Amino acid sequence: MALGGTVHQGCAARGIETEGGRLAAVVTEKGTIRTPAAVLAGGAWASSFCRQHGIRFPQASIRQTALAVSPGDGEFPAALHTAEISMTRRLDGGYTLAISGRGRVDPTAQLLRFAPQFLPMFQRRWRNLALGGLEGIRSGHEGLARWRLDRPTPMERTRILDPAADPAAVALTRRRALELIPELKQRSLTAAWAGYVDSTPDGVPGIGEIARLPGLVLAAGFSGHGFGIGPGAGHLIADLVSGAVPLFDPRPYHPDRFRSSARGKVADF
């Protein structure tokens, strides 16, 4: 902002415009921003946005549940991760509890579309994944609707993905936490929530400029490690947009790699 940039929060992007085959503008609900470069970092909405522009980005949402317990007696580690349970101390002295990698797969049109590419991962992780319900269809982020630049998009109707917590996951998480640390029994459940982990078929984000749409850099599909790798990923994205030499080889992250795993279907990158 000190250099003249502006920040527009709560402002949905509806699509992009091109000129001479390059990105020329981003159309938002509040107006059009002319720009030669844009980063598409729309989390679980990224694949739907890509599809509007003929870009095939295989993405699936895994609904993962977490819960919080109240502050109380006992000194436990600030952060603890085991195969059974993860726990992190909260600012108020309570703890956030979750089971890493465990989630529900809510069936959607997009899930069916990319199912062949995700099957190997689902097969490897079937112990931790279960079929979900209608949450994904209700959220609208994986529908096949065509977005129009002059009308509110499905993203604007939902704004914030806030799917329901899975009661079975809440019960299992509590049980495993008590098995590990029985003293947690005195602490009450204060909240339970869920979020969509936007995943790619290989669990690695897609970061790179779309070859058939120069100027548009995709950065999505962080597959449950977006907080952890955020600083490095952010640096890489900034390098790609500014034309700087990247700190590390960006090729393994390029979404182009999904072409070869599309089982005969060549993607549109």
Ligand SMILES: Cc1cc2nc3c(=O)[nH]c(=O)nc-3n(C[C@H](O)[C@H](O)[C@H](O)COP(=O)(O)OP(=O)(O)OC[C@H]3O[C@@H](n4cnc5c(N)ncnc54)[C@H](O)[C@@H]3O)c2cc1C
């Ligand atoms: C329950 C749960 C636990 C997790 N635990 C961990 C963890 O322990 N460690 C870890 O590293 N990661 C964890 N993650 C994953 C982490 O939250 C994500 O990887 C990370 O948030 C991804 O960041 P992002 O910026 O790519 O997407 P997001 O954080 O999803 O941000 C995308 C943003 O784009 C906005 N957007 C979408 N479409 C549009 C549009 N058309 N116009 C304008 N804005 C738009 C969305 O509203 C959103 O604000 C967890 C995720 C969940 C759900």
